[in-house]
Amino acid sequence: MRFPPSFLDEIRERVPISSVIGTRVSFDRKKTNAPKGDFWACCPFHGEKSPSFHCEDRKGRYHCFGCGVTGDHFKFLTELEGLSFPEAVQRVADMAGIPMPARDAEMEIREAKRATLYDVMDMATKFFEEQLQSAAGAKARAYLRDRGLSATTQHAYRLGYSPESRNALKEHLALKGATREQIEACGLVVYGDDKPVSYDRFRDRIMFPIEDLRGRVIAFGGRALTPNAPAKYLNSNETELFHKGKVLFNALRARRAAQPQAGQAAKAVIAVEGYMDVIALAQAGFGQAVAPLGTALTEDQLDLLWRMSPEPILCFDGDQAGIKAAYRAIDLAMPALKPGRSLRFAVLPEGKDPDDLVKASGPQAFQAVLDDARPLADMLWTRETSGGIFDTPERRAELESRLKQMTALIADENVRRHYAQDVRDRIQQFFGSNQRGNNNRRDGDQRGNGQNGYGGQNSYGQRGRGAASGRLAVSDSLARSVLVKTTSAAPPLRETAILMTLFNHPRLIEEDFETVVRLEFSHPDLKRFHSAMLNALAEHHVVDGVEMRKAMTEAGHGTLIEALEALARRARMWTATAEAAEEDALEALRQAVHLHQRASTLHKELKVAETALATETTDENLNRLLDIQNDIRNAQATEALIEGFGIPSGRSGKGF
Numbered sequence: 001m002r003f004p005p006s007f008l009d010e011i012r013e014r015v016p017i018s019s020v021i022g023t024r025v026s027f028d029r030k031k032t033n034a035p036k037g038d039f040w041a042c043c044p045f046h047g048e049k050s051p052s053f054h055c056e057d058r059k060g061r062y063h064c065f066g067c068g069v070t071g072d073h074f075k076f077l078t079e080l081e082g083l084s085f086p087e088a089v090q091r092v093a094d095m096a097g098i099p100m101p102a103r104d105a106e107m108e109i110r111e112a113k114r115a116t117l118y119d120v121m122d123m124a125t126k127f128f129e130e131q132l133q134s135a136a137g138a139k140a141r142a143y144l145r146d147r148g149l150s151a152t153t154q155h156a157y158r159l160g161y162s163p164e165s166r167n168a169l170k171e172h173l174a175l176k177g178a179t180r181e182q183i184e185a186c187g188l189v190v191y192g193d194d195k196p197v198s199y200d201r202f203r204d205r206i207m208f209p210i211e212d213l214r215g216r217v218i219a220f221g222g223r224a225l226t227p228n229a230p231a232k233y234l235n236s237n238e239t240e241l242f243h244k245g246k247v248l249f250n251a252l253r254a255r256r257a258a259q260p261q262a263g264q265a266a267k268a269v270i271a272v273e274g275y276m277d278v279i280a281l282a283q284a285g286f287g288q289a290v291a292p293l294g295t296a297l298t299e300d301q302l303d304l305l306w307r308m309s310p311e312p313i314l315c316f317d318g319d320q321a322g323i324k325a326a327y328r329a330i331d332l333a334m335p336a337l338k339p340g341r342s343l344r345f346a347v348l349p350e351g352k353d354p355d356d357l358v359k360a361s362g363p364q365a366f367q368a369v370l371d372d373a374r375p376l377a378d379m380l381w382t383r384e385t386s387g388g389i390f391d392t393p394e395r396r397a398e399l400e401s402r403l404k405q406m407t408a409l410i411a412d413e414n415v416r417r418h419y420a421q422d423v424r425d426r427i428q429q430f431f432g433s434n435q436r437g438n439n440n441r442r443d444g445d446q447r448g449n450g451q452n453g454y455g456g457q458n459s460y461g462q463r464g465r466g467a468a469s470g471r472l473a474v475s476d477s478l479a480r481s482v483l484v485k486t487t488s489a490a491p492p493l494r495e496t497a498i499l500m501t502l503f504n505h506p507r508l509i510e511e512d513f514e515t516v517v518r519l520e521f522s523h524p525d526l527k528r529f530h531s532a533m534l535n536a537l538a539e540h541h542v543v544d545g546v547e548m549r550k551a552m553t554e555a556g557h558g559t560l561i562e563a564l565e566a567l568a569r570r571a572r573m574w575t576a577t578a579e580a581a582e583e584d585a586l587e588a589l590r591q592a593v594h595l596h597q598r599a600s601t602l603h604k605e606l607k608v609a610e611t612a613l614a615t616e617t618t619d620e621n622l623n624r625l626l627d628i629q630n631d632i633r634n635a636q637a638t639e640a641l642i643e644g645f646g647i648p649s650g651r652s653g654k655g656f
Contacts, residue, residue: 003089007101011089012073013307014096016057020073024080025053035340036310044080045069058307113185117241120178120186121217127172128160128207128220137161139225140206147276148359153283157208162222164204187219187236202234208275210235210242210293213252218242221249221275221293233274235293245298248290248305250278255308257287268344269309270370271297272354273317280355284363289354297329302336310340313373318350327383333376337419338412344373361556368556371528377422380406385430400427417614491523491564493571494599498592499529500568500576503552503561504545505585506537515593520600525560532557545578602628 018027018039028051031040037057042048046067055062063070071079077088093100131137132154140161144154162169173183184191184198191198205222212218219236236242248254248271260266270289272278281289288309292301297314305312314329316322326345333343346369348357357365374382384403390396403423410416502509502516509516517534521527536542536551552561568576575588609625 003086004101007098008074008089011092011096011098012060014098015073015092017055017060017062017073017076018057019095020092021055021062021076033340037340043067043069058310113182117182117186117239118216118218120173120182120188121219121241123173123176123178124169124186124188124220125158125160125207125209125217127169128162128209129158130160131163131168132159132161132207136163143206143225147280147355149279149283153279157279157282158217160207160209162200162202162205162207166199166203169200169202170198185240187239187242201236204229205234208249210247210249211252212241212247213255215252218247219244219293223275233294244293244295246300246304247293248301249275249293250282250290251304251308253282254288254290257282258309266309268370269305269312270315270346271305271312272315274353277354280358281366284358284366286363286366296325297332299332299336302329302332306336306341311342311344313344313346313370315346315348315354315369317353318348322347326379330376330380330383334380334406334409335411337376337410337415339414343376345376345379346370346373364556372524374524377419381426390431396431403427491526491567493567493573494592494596495521495523495526496564496567496571497573497576498589498596499526499533500564500573501580501585501589501592503529503533503548504576504578504580505582506533506542506545506548507582508586508589509537511586519593519596525564529557529560529564 016037018034018037021039021041025041025044027034028040028042031051032038039055039057040051041053041055042051043053043064043066045053045064048066052066053062053064060072061070062072062076069079073092074085074088077083077091078085083091090100132140144159149159170183170189173188174180180198183189188201189198190201202220202222204225206225208221208223209217210219210221219239219242221236222234224232224234235244238244254269258267258269267288270281270286272281272289272291274291278289278291281287290305290308292298314326316326326347329343329345348354348369352360354366357369380403384399384406388395388399390399400423404420407416407419407423410419498519499521519530521530532552532555533548536548536555540547540551542548542551549561552558565577574580575585580588606625606628609621609628613621613625
């Protein structure tokens, strides 16, 4: 029996391949990362002691790096269990809860027709490619050249040109043997009862073929070359092959580009707004970009993104329309969040799209935008608080209620619980950890602890007015600025002190290079700064703070340097500045690193204890949690007694 490809695709998508393979193997706990759908086991096809058999739910494939076997759900069952192909399909369909299709002669005829339609679409693609290289395509070639697209890129994406004619394509396809019904079914002509003669849908346009995940052309996007055209961009209409809400432009190439390469981790898939953005980014080295087809992101497209990448980055223009699109995506994503399935948001400088940015400032500028991508939780908080006034208990309660309603939409219990905790933490920080004490301040000065982004210093050290005045420290416009785009919380002071000390005195890195490399930072800006500083040290062999500043500024980190430097000076961290003597900077650095590593270890232990208590509520797990919380309070109290970072730690010799 021949099964429709659409049926096979549906049951493959509904049943993770790990569910099929897991009935015959035991997955290795150490190498397996179940939340990301990544599984390892000893190969069932050949004897081995260490796991080299790998299956990945996102791809729906397995591969053994020992014996080389590879395949999908059905091949695993036919080769390992000896099932026939129909029996394997039946097994997976049962797991998916989908009834087997009855043998339908008409369906088989329709599938054959669909295969023919793919042939017609390929013929149309070749026609458009030929027209681009003809004399009639001179204007189109000039446009693509002005947009900076090389001939190699044009060929790779099979770009073409539809001539300014009502019947050029229709006649070409007819000469190739395509019938009127096939041409109409592909959406290549405009036809209907009110149109005695059909005519070509695309005329005088740059043509962008749209492919499915098997590389077959299923539709076209056309960019008008005439300024007064009714639509600047025109997509194919919905057809048997093409449902635009379920397709992403460049999905096949992006999925391949995002896969881990030798010695490199997998890349996050990037969703941008248009065809030209995708192609320009690919030419600049970002082959993992996709775009929806002229509409807001749909649930099907979001699901497709997650099948390609566990945490795709949605990249929006920095104008009001882009911010609104980002906020709509939050509402779309919240109910479907799961472990290993989230989003990050990158906001471009206002007035720039990815194509403009890459042309004006190079690939490194776009990479900086990606490095600044914010987690979904940050974007949700920004949306609900930007520009708001929370000067009464009722308004504060309303904010809390809205956030709770949003987190309640999350279907996954564990993710919902962690979002609820995140909201509680942000609310407490925003309105101050000691409401009674704050309310007693007549002058409205809520000092907080100086290190959170809401109740104390926020927006890189700016004093927030918090609940006393009720106005959010970042306005709606400032929330989109470079300084606070990455997060609404300021970088922790101690982490800032460590990095700015090393930045201004790079020779100290040599005191204990391995320790510096292994340092972990909680704030995304500081993570980026740490990585960039080590890269500058390796590439430019800097020996002092002046050379480090020059190298980092040339790499595009000038704004971040200014922000962190201003924060350090406002906090009077004098040993982190360039003016401090190197001996004083070293002693302060030793103390700061010691405190930082101690705090990091305690917080990791706290997360483990919280997970253990959530899994098994026992007195032992509860006492362990309370002990760690007490250790954290004692460590914070000890740190509070140290005035600044310049007190010698009493340690001698090199190293931290």
